[in-house]
Amino acid sequence: MSNNKKHVLFIGAGRMAQALIKGINKNEFSILVGNNGNEDRLREVKETFEVETTNHWSQEIHKMDIIILAMPPESHDDILAKLSKDISGQLVITVAAGIGPTYLESRLPKGTPVSWVMPNTAAKLCKSMTLYALGQNVNQEQQGWIEALIYDIGEFEKVTEQQIHELTAVTGSAPAFIYRVAEALEKITLESGVNKDQARKLVANMIAGSAEMLKTNAAPAELADEVATPGGSTAAGLEILDTNHLDRLMIDAIEACRQKAMRQE
Ligand SMILES: NC(=O)C1=CN([C@@H]2O[C@H](COP(=O)(O)OP(=O)(O)OC[C@H]3O[C@@H](n4cnc5c(N)ncnc54)[C@H](O)[C@@H]3O)[C@@H](O)[C@H]2O)C=CC1
């Protein structure tokens, strides 16, 4: 695709848009960014990522191959109504929680190819775990564009629309849960008198190492057992987590994300 760059318009220039823009391969995609009039934000994006920006995105639609909606879920109805006037077969992708292909197809002209891509903020380090699902009208070439877009931001998995509804909480939101755990551990670590950099090094590498262990496909329970020397210190800590139902807390947190993201068709 490198000799034939695809033209991508981002609508929305916030945190998720920037994480994606940073990661996407600029040799394959030419990026234009618009939003709802926040010029300071557009200037910042232009300077940081060396991409083009526009104050009038609707005038640029006809030049685009792909339109990525990276604004809040609640702005979609309005933007989709505006897009519908100018669109002519462009691939429309949303990254918004709760906005699946069915939602997009019901609001865009018949036959519009649509996709739902659910990355996480680690996209800016090319470490996102991204999910994607296709609408009914996406052809093979367009599926190739989607995979090329997300190839450079980390790992990806094609799943169903329903699965993204259910799993956004796990791959999109749960990084925030891990950061909360890290915050607590960093606070505790600092109390031992190490400095901030040392505390970050200890906690971040511990989490990164644990993630690598998980990638070996060993069961999490086995890995925990391996850490917990019989009669040793770790078991005492695990007992506190188990007695206080960490698993239940996690289920409740995931369920709260799902409820909030749910959008009626
Ligand atoms: N932050 C995250 O980790 C993830 C976010 N998402 C999704 O990404 C989308 C954006 O979220 P964030 O970047 O976190 O929010 P954000 O608040 O940082 O950015 C939102 C952007 O949308 C723009 N915007 C708002 N209304 C608009 C409109 N009517 N027209 C054009 N632009 C408009 C804002 O100016 C801003 O640039 C959401 O739909 C969210 O569900 C998906 C996966 C992960």
Ligand SMILES: O=C(O)[C@@H]1CCC=N1
């Ligand atoms: O908090 C949110 O709504 C978005 C969706 C997944 C991660 N962030």
